[in-house]
Amino acid sequence: MHRFILLFFLLILSSAPVPAFSAGSHLRLTLHRRPESTGISRLEILRTMIHGDRRRHRMISDKIRRRRRVCSVPPSPAIEMPVWSGAYTGTGQYFVRVRLGTPAKPFLLVTDTGSDLTWVTCRYHGRADSPAPSPDVNGGGGRRSKRVFNADLSRSFRPISCSSDLCRTELPFSLSTCPTPASPCAYDYQYAEGSSAQGIFANESATVELLNGHRMKLKGLIIGCTSTSVGSSFISADGVLALGYGPNTFVSRATAKFGNLFSYCFVDHLSPRNATGHLTFGPNPDLFPHSPSARLILEPKLQPFYYISVAGISVAGELLRIPASVWNDSSGGGAILDSGTTLTILAEPAYKAVVSAISTQLINVPRVEIDPFEYCYNWTTAAAAATAVPGLTVHFTGSGNLTPPRKSYLIDVADGVKCIGFSSTPWPGVSTIGNILQQEHIWEFDLKNQRLRFHPSNCTEGSFYH
Known part of the structure; x- marks a missing residue:
């Protein structure tokens, strides 16, 4: 897992039978912030997150290097899930609430565009030594206990056999061990910052809510039933929602149903606790x-990452002298958009040009x-008050320019700093x-047309910054 400084979200999916839904509906998930931790300074949280960012980035780079060496659905309704930021909890993720199984049970999952395995803390045939379920999945005060998915009680849970072609050739981090042809397909999934999850693969369903208020079953999902997980990334969550690009991710199943589109909007990482963003599968009306x-x-060789x-990049209106090879994925460079990394990480030539x-x-x-920042400033001085923070723009190939708010790259790390x-x-x-x-x-990720669309917004319905 990964993630590091302040921002993260919760996907909400509700349960119920599958009624007919209208052509104008869609699914939206709301992103929620986790409650504040006590006794942990903002700087300590940032240091922990940056350390995790670096470890995550090293693993992402390793995975990309390995994969480089190897080698029409009509528009439909949409679903939407609320997403919460995990700021000030000592983790750097956004969380979403997802309802899995039959009958459906709610679980708090990390949203991760750099992952291709959706998993939940799980008990199967009583094998998992898991913590007791918690009655609180709504973001109440204090550290929550993990909620455990009891796979034996779900009528839609179907383990994937270790002898299947799916297990042997397609599923990420599947293990070669196969005691009998009917034994479950096992995995050992390693994350960028050093966390890991071990368990078995299975087919399962999620219950989701359309924007028109109706509910439906999203069937045929491949999930991980995790019996053991290691790492601080999962302390405040029950598992991971894989939003990475690939043939067997949550994204591949949901976008096949909802028009090959998904989008998200992350609220400001310092916004009030009750502020929510959203994760949408299908056309985004906003x-x-x-x-x-x-x-x-x-x-395929770049999966699951979104290059x-x-x-x-320009600063104060001037285009910086950064070698074109830095942005070329075929020459060892390139850039990805990652919901699980907190700070923006730049290859050394770009980093030096930008910070200079x-x-x-x-x-x-x-x-x-x-530490570990290279450039920090006392922002309580008269000189700071008289200084204008320069604008920054990321220029994309095509028609897009990202001009983020200044607080997104000159960030508050402590009082007055x-x-x-x-x-x-x-x-x-x-x-x-x-x-x-x-x-x-x-x-918005348009997978069919391979386009990334974006627009400033405070993530509330119909609200934009111009």
Whole structure:
């Protein structure tokens, strides 16, 4: 798992029979913030998240290198789930509530565009040594206990056999062990920051709610029944919702039903606890028809990551001198959009150009030393009050330019202290646009046309920033 600084969301899916739904409906999930932890400073949380970001990025880079060496559904209604930020809990994810099984039970899952395994803490044939279920999945005060999925009680739970072609050739991190042909397909899934999950693969259903209020079953999902998980990434969640690109992810199943489109909107990471964003499968009614866009690079060797075609970055209106190879995925570079990484991580040539340009504009503001950031400033001084933070724009190939709010790259790390919120990775290496730079925008992934559309928004229905 991964994730690191403040932002994350909860998907909500409700249960009920499957009635007919109207052509104008869609599914939306709301993103919710987790409650504040006590006794943990903002800086300590940021340090933990940045450490996880770096480990996650190393694993992403390793996975990309390995995969580089290898090698029509009509528009429909939509579903929407609320998403909550996990800020100030010591983790850096967004959470969504998903209802799994028959009868459907609610679970709090991490939203992860860099993952291709959806899993839940699970007990099957009584084998899992799992914590007791918690009565609270609504984001109440204090640290919640994990809710455990009892697979034996779900009428729709179907283990995938280890002898199947699906297990042997397609499922991520499946193990070669197969005691009998009917034995379940086992996995050992490793995450970028060092976390891991072990269990068995199965087919299962989720109950989702359409925008028109009707409910339906999303059948044929491949999920992981996790008996053992290791790492701090999962402390506040029951598992992971895989939003990565690939043939067997939650995204592949949901978008096949809802028009090959999904989108999300992350609220500001410092917004009130009750603020929610949303995760939508199907057309997003809040996105403008002619919103800016970028080209999505979707290739089997790059799965499950969403590569985007970047042309350059400008600061204070000036295009920076960054080698074109930094944005070229075929030459060891490229850029991905990742909901699970907090800070934006830039390959070294881009990082040096960006932080140099921003810090030059802030030369009169007193510097302070705060590890692990390279550039931090005392923002309580008169010099800071008299200094304008330079604008930053990410230029995509095509018609899209992302101009994030200044708080998304000059971030608050402590009272009266702001730091340039970028991290670096050695070149050659892949750059990652993290969720802080993505906040307060709707991001729509058009998988059929391989386009990424986006627009500023505070994530409430019908509200945009122009």
